[in-house]
Amino acid sequence: MGITKLADLIRLDAHDAISHKDISDYTGKVIALDTSIVVNQFRAATPALSPLTGLFFRTLTFLEHGIKPVFVFDGKPPGEKAAVLEKRAETAGWRFSNRTGIASSQTKDCLQLLRLLGVPFIQAPGDAEAMCAWLVRAGTVDAVASEDMDSLPFGANILIRQLNAKKDSEVIEYSLPKLLQKLQISHEEFVDLCILLGCDYCDKIAGLGPRRALTLIQKHRTIENVVLNVNRKTHPVPLFWKYKEARKLFLDAPQIETPELVWTEPDEEALVKFLCHVKYVKEERVRSRMEKFRKTREEREKEKAAGCTKQTKMEDFFRVTRKRGQPVEAADSLSSNTKRPKSK
Template identity: 65%
Template structure:
């Protein structure tokens, strides 16, 4: 779910916080990818692709093609996987499972066979992945705040509530697609809010971690936060007859989840050339994807890299200094200077609209 109607509020109140770009605009950037969103897109877009053993191939083939597409555009993806969800998310996850016809435990299994297979595929593609301790978008946002990546690719607007200064939506594999970029600093400036006030606004709008005040729309919620600054003050001033406040409302837990930095191991962000023979063995011999599809895509990948290398050589001759070797592209990336983000009063921290 993400943050209810946050997109609508941004379009109406802060249109300058949104820009529309092409995937080529992110050449040379390191992008944290909210992997659960990507895998879900593949499952729902092409749910009928199964091999002779009944295994759904959509997540594997989708991840294979999309990752190569990123690499062809000199984008360095870092795939972030969800860990175990926080207890505060139990209610919303159970509702989603029921709506999907899956009755049972709400828990997410980060070590399932499918997840391990996806991680194995990424390793063969030479792309790093990270297992988050909790929600993946929280760690994605934290990577931006620490300067390890330049932006987060996700469809979930709560990535901004977690503190990511740049959110990319529709960073997909379609050549002519328009990428929607959201800027948190520009949004805060337009709304005249501090980051912690924005987090409280997101909770009032509706998030995955607690209930919301009933009947409170985006326009009213924004006005209340702009006037009263905190949920505590909003509760004291809101009309409880028209906008009843939930009993035992756990908004403080939600606030803490958004603002506290996730605790995890230091990520090792290194890229390598794809292992074509390993990919063929995994995708074709184990998952029974047609070999000509995999070989053909790898050949196209090499040709595209060669063309880009030639373009860089020509640009270099023209006086522009750019990397020209494949080995240069797949080098280890050093820690980058942190992007500018608003300060929070709590510890630093950094699904679906």
Template identity: 80%
Template sequence: MGITKLADLIRQDAHVAVSHKDISDYTGKVIALDTSVVMNQFRTATPSQSPLSGLFFRTLTFLEHGIKPVFVFDGKPPVEKTPVLEKRAAAAGWRSANCTGAASTQTKDCLQLLKLLGVPVIQAPGDAEALCAWLVRQGTVDAVASEDMDTLPFGANILIRQLNAKKESEVVEYSLTKLLEKLQISHVEFVDLCILLGCDYCDKIAGLGPKRALTLIQKHRTIENVVLHINRKTHPVPLFWKYKEARKIFLDAPQTVAPELTWAEPDEEALVKLLFNVKEARVRRRMEKFRQTRESKREEREKETAAGGSRQTRMQDFFRVTRKREKPVDAADPLSSKRKKPKSK
């Protein structure tokens, strides 16, 4: 899943691109999430329970911290991803891989849950991580939260990992701009590096480790040139290698339109009915805690304003439309750029 050993390579050769933060550092930020990654986390952690409950509790925690989540759903995967999907399906014991992008019953329930929570959802035309990265580049969102490192070759300026709302958890943030500067390669060259490391869309050259792959790209700049300068006996090139197709998938922008994003108040009664596998009292207690926490943070902002701090923000300002920025994100520090003030609902 993602790019093989990319995180290790970054820690060793480009640690300046990595920063460690707290979930509270993302207050006021619009964060795109790959929904399938989030759901797989819950399936792995609690296989005997429905992931809907985990999604319910985590989303409320995001909202309590003032984070504006945007959940992106997978569409039809590229045909090049079929072998990987089939391997995953076999490993999971599923009858077959979902290569059509058709939504399962559980996916439809997740979609309904998120709508009842009042957060925006987006259907990607293909892989969700590709659209998440594109939303960052368009200025529609501030960052992508995903455990999949392939969000970076797709072009996400800021990738957040471990944004799981646990108090003891440290959030890890990756800056694509700093990464490319440190490695002294372009984004296109970085995509070729990721293909050499191993991605979901084609095979890789056998026996080629991360350090060697990086050195080859830094010296020869393209996969075509790398192939000319390796020992084919020790590093055999895959037969019918579809690296060009993989490169195109990473570099081509999704064929869609940047959406307007709207947040609304959660519908508690409808949520109680949907989460019938969770005790009603537990759902209502969590909703009450959500309202109390939200009110407490509003009061804190009012005190800061009275003391000469930041501008007071009313709670209804949170639930509003966020439009695409007119100016591009500052490549050096995308999260520090000022968002165009959206119109109220």
């Protein structure tokens, strides 16, 4: 799923587009999340239990940091993606791939949970990633947080990965403008690059990896020109290649009006009723988490009230210290580390 080798390409060829952040850097920001990605993470990590509790805990963590989350739900997947979905559903033993866009019971549970948490959600007409990116472009949200890179070709200026990371500097922010500037290509050319790398919407040219794809796009600017200038015998173009349709999906914004987003206080009693009495979560767990939530919220309110004038200065201070501590990472890139993300 996604554009797998894109993360590596950015790390190697456009490192300037990456910055390491902390979750507290996003206080006050509105951030869109692809719900299916989040839920799938919880399902993969703990297949035995419900992803609802994970969603509950993580959302509260966001709120504690003053982040305003918006959860985006997948709609009807575009026809081009059907092939991928069918294959995935088949191997998973699933008999129904979601062609209709009708909410499953799991989806309804998520909606209910978010409603009780007072967090807004949006039903995307098609791909949730596309909708998230559009929300950024429209200025409705500040950034999109996701684990796969699709948002970038969809046009999201800011993509955040690992926003849930506990440790500092493991939150990674990608800047699309910086990326395009560094690679010296336009957004349209970047979309063509992503198609060549391999996306969910069409085949790729076998034998063309990230290295050559980037060079070719930088030289010839479009897929059409790349095809004309590549050895067709060693790199045969796929039959019935739907690259134009894929390109259109990335570039055309989903047509939907963005509703007004409202955040309200979580309804603790209703949450207990839902999670504990319907979903059999231990009440103590929900209660204690809510208590911690209220506490950190009070702390935050106190801080805000105490230092209105100092607020900006404080943020600037933290920003500077983080930038100073950062070049340590860059010097690392050529060393032979076996464990890349975990090593300091």
